[in-house]
Amino acid sequence: MRGNVIEPTVDQILEFCARDPVERVFLEDVARRKQGRFAGLAGDDDALRALCHLGTNVVPSGDGCAAFAKTVGRSGTRMLIGEEGAVGELWRAARRRLPRPRADRPGQPVFEIREPPPPGASALRVATPRDLDLLVPACAASHEEELGVDPLRRDANGFRWRTRVQIEEGRSWIWSENGTILFKAEASAWTPSAVQLQQVWVDPDARRRGFASRGLRDLVRLLLEQVPTVCLFVRAENAAAIALYESIGMRHTLDYRSVLF
Structure with missing residues (x-):
């Protein structure tokens, strides 16, 4: 997908994460705590089409994550992790720049709950x-x-x-x-x-x-x-x-x- 790779602002990251707050919960948390380094793929309207956290864990999200391949190749990551489609796109583009993986785990289910379950009567x-x-x-x-x-x-x-x-x-x-x-x-x-x-x-x-x-x-x-x-x-x-x-x-x-x- 065409676009410009940029260093996004916090406001851009939060707007992007608000579109899918469960899938992007880690990205939003890191941005709010001002602890991470990010690359973003922006369209002509400056809204992010894709976002990638760069660090020990590389976490991509959105469409067009292949655009981050060169940057990820220099990140020293120990793991790519995130939504399956975004990780797959980035991995295909960056795999020649990264070490041979010791494990590849597709299809990891994400679970969510919005209604309280019955009490557990624990001492939590x-x-x-x-x-x-x-x-x-x-x-x-x-x-x-x-x-x-x-x-x-x-x-x-x-x-x-x-x-x-x-x-x-x-x-x-x-x-x-x-x-x-x-x-x-x-x-x-x-x-x-x-x-x-x-x-x-x-x-x-x-x-x-x-x-x-x-x-x-x-x-x-x-x-x-x-x-x-x-x-x-x-x-x-x-x-x-x-x-x-x-x-x-x-x-x-x-x-x-x-x-x-």
């Missing part, structure tokens, strides 16, 4: 700094299950710092008893329109006893008091997680794709 609460030592290994295990990399081996100090920041920002929730995590989750993105959850996790010794459903239902109810939509995405082969999300009333609305390096 916002995590506090006192939970850090319990959460770090759990978050690391969840990360490794999802991405196949142990973050404590790659950068233990950095991962502990990121986990602490999530707690300090009120983006981490936990339900624990006697040092066992019965349910925990974090927000990977938070905008006025949606919260995107990540790392939904239960200690392996406590699984298959209904804790995940109870904790997730209470978390969704809590968040829907603040935003209209709660969403998340999951690996296509994770049948247990998909069954959990469907059981509380979440709907599969679109697909993501991840290309990991």
Whole structure:
């Protein structure tokens, strides 16, 4: 698609994200927090046709993402992730400029929910700094299950710092008893329109006893008091997680794709 690759303004990014606030929740969150670097594809009217977050994770969205191929080739990314069509277009254009992937995961379903599910009667609460030592290994295990990399081996100090920041920002929730995590989750993105959850996790010794459903239902109810939509995405082969999300009333609305390096 024809257009000019630009460094977009925050206002341009927010207008673009407002057209699809669930698919673009991460892009909007990063823009609002003024933490990311972006490239945009603008038409003659200056409105964005496509947008790409450039960093450790490259996140494209919209039509015409092939225009970002040269820029992405210089980004040092560890993963392309986002709406399946946008990632596919960018990957086809940039693959000669990027390392050989260690995994390619198309068809990752994105689930969303807008109506509160029944209460879970859990003891879910916002995590506090006192939970850090319990959460770090759990978050690391969840990360490794999802991405196949142990973050404590790659950068233990950095991962502990990121986990602490999530707690300090009120983006981490936990339900624990006697040092066992019965349910925990974090927000990977938070905008006025949606919260995107990540790392939904239960200690392996406590699984298959209904804790995940109870904790997730209470978390969704809590968040829907603040935003209209709660969403998340999951690996296509994770049948247990998909069954959990469907059981509380979440709907599969679109697909993501991840290309990991």
